[in-house]
Amino acid sequence: MSVSKTAAKSETPRRLIVCHAYDRVMSLDVVGPLQVFGSANDELTRTGRAAGYDVLVTASRSGPVRTSCGVQLYADCGWQDLDLSTVDTLLVPGGDGVARFFDDHDFLEWLCAAEKVIPRLGSVCSGALILAEAGLLNGRMATTHWSRCDQMIRDYPAIHLMADRLHSYDPTGYDGDPHVFTSAGVTAGIDLALAIVEADYGRALALSVARRLVMFLKRPGGQAQFSAYLTPEGGATTRLAGLLEWLPANLAEDLSLETLAGRAGMTPRTFSRVFSRDLGMSPARYVERIRVEAARALLQDDGITVSRVAELCGFRHPETLRRAFQRHLSVSPQEYAERFARKPYAGAI
Known part of the structure; x- marks a missing residue:
């Protein structure tokens, strides 16, 4: 039985958060959002409530995955072994390795299948390009790392790009999407995770998590204020x-x-x-x-x-x-x- 199916047997009604890792993934794109959900569990149990989240890392197979900074993560299972019916939220992170997925038709088809089953499917940083290649962002508002915005505009004209948004998740659906969404550069994945926690458990808990992580609950402005302007080569x-x-x-x-x-x-x-x-x-x-x-x-x-x-x-x-x-x-x-x-x-x- 896969790790994910075992998690589904838990007697507590926890939400399973899955993040997909791959060779040369940006480490913060994975551990940043997952830490938010882990810290949400800490805040819930501190106030006498049951932990609300289980977290899981997938990859092409279970085992170590080397990130772009050289640190290795450990994948709990291969994506093929994941029981999608147990998943609440699937996150696709960014990194130097995103281009390898453009020709990985099996994985892209799996993402399309996941979109039909799971409540929430999102990306962090340049992981938005993987969702875009799968066609999942067509007709939707989306953002990505500021350095990838021109590529998204050029290669995926059916996407409504919001270049300076930190994320496009909105549980109400008025100013974003509650089902398929994206986030901007690196630490914006943490902003996205905080927004998900707020949607699940309310502003008070999300604020407690933000305070514990020394973060803004909602950062004013967009990703431009955190992106250095570099002189062209x-x-x-x-x-x-x-x-x-x-x-x-x-x-x-x-x-x-x-x-x-x-x-x-x-x-x-x-x-x-x-x-x-x-x-x-x-x-x-x-x-x-x-x-x-x-x-x-x-x-x-x-x-x-x-x-x-x-x-x-x-x-x-x-x-x-x-x-x-x-x-x-x-x-x-x-x-x-x-x-x-x-x-x-x-x-x-």
């Missing part, structure tokens, strides 16, 4: 390499189109065309994004004000900085500083 931007190296140290300067074009030795029209082609965005948007990144770093420093950050990063006025933060991070500079400053935030002036 120089191979695609050879003509602009010198300018891109110069920009971060000169954010308070005049960075108009004419100024940037002059430094690059091009006419404004040619510069705008080359820049947009090589970097995938306009010069103005690129400048605003690196200014926002610099402001983020400064706001984590000790006691610096928003006004000073706006001045140093070339926004000139705090209101301009606030609007840029809202556009890129869906949060105000004050809120960001209050959450991430290394010492108590000094204030807005």
Whole structure:
């Protein structure tokens, strides 16, 4: 008898949470959500109630599974041996190994069969691409890790992508899906698991779990505020390499189109065309994004004000900085500083 069938025989009406692991899976995508359910059990028993969840890890077969960080997890059983009728929630995590599933028709067919049987089917991080390849996200709202959003838009146009959402689970079905859902980058799987616990046992218990794990129950803003903006590799931007190296140290300067074009030795029209082609965005948007990144770093420093950050990063006025933060991070500079400053935030002036 498989491990999952044994769990089904339990006399307590627990919900079985299953997470599928595979070679090169992101370890946090698996253990992060499962720890939430484990901590929910701790909080339930601490208040005299029965534990509410059983957790199970599947893989291609039972035994050790090596994650992308080198740590090994242990799979309780192979996915083929799982009794789907016993499962409440199945989670598909992300990681470097997601592409191997695109040609694994047996596993994709199994996911489609699971969707018809289990109450909840979700993904963590780039695991959304596996659900997308199986066709399970067509016509649904979905999100994934910010670095995979372009791929999802390109390869799965039938999906309603919400790039800056932390997850698309909503037990009411009004602003998400209670049955098939996704979550964004890595730690968003924890946000998703907290939302599931809240749906199962109420806000008070979910808040207790969040407090135990030192987490927000519901993080304000989206995944953009936790995603560093990286300069594209120089191979695609050879003509602009010198300018891109110069920009971060000169954010308070005049960075108009004419100024940037002059430094690059091009006419404004040619510069705008080359820049947009090589970097995938306009010069103005690129400048605003690196200014926002610099402001983020400064706001984590000790006691610096928003006004000073706006001045140093070339926004000139705090209101301009606030609007840029809202556009890129869906949060105000004050809120960001209050959450991430290394010492108590000094204030807005």
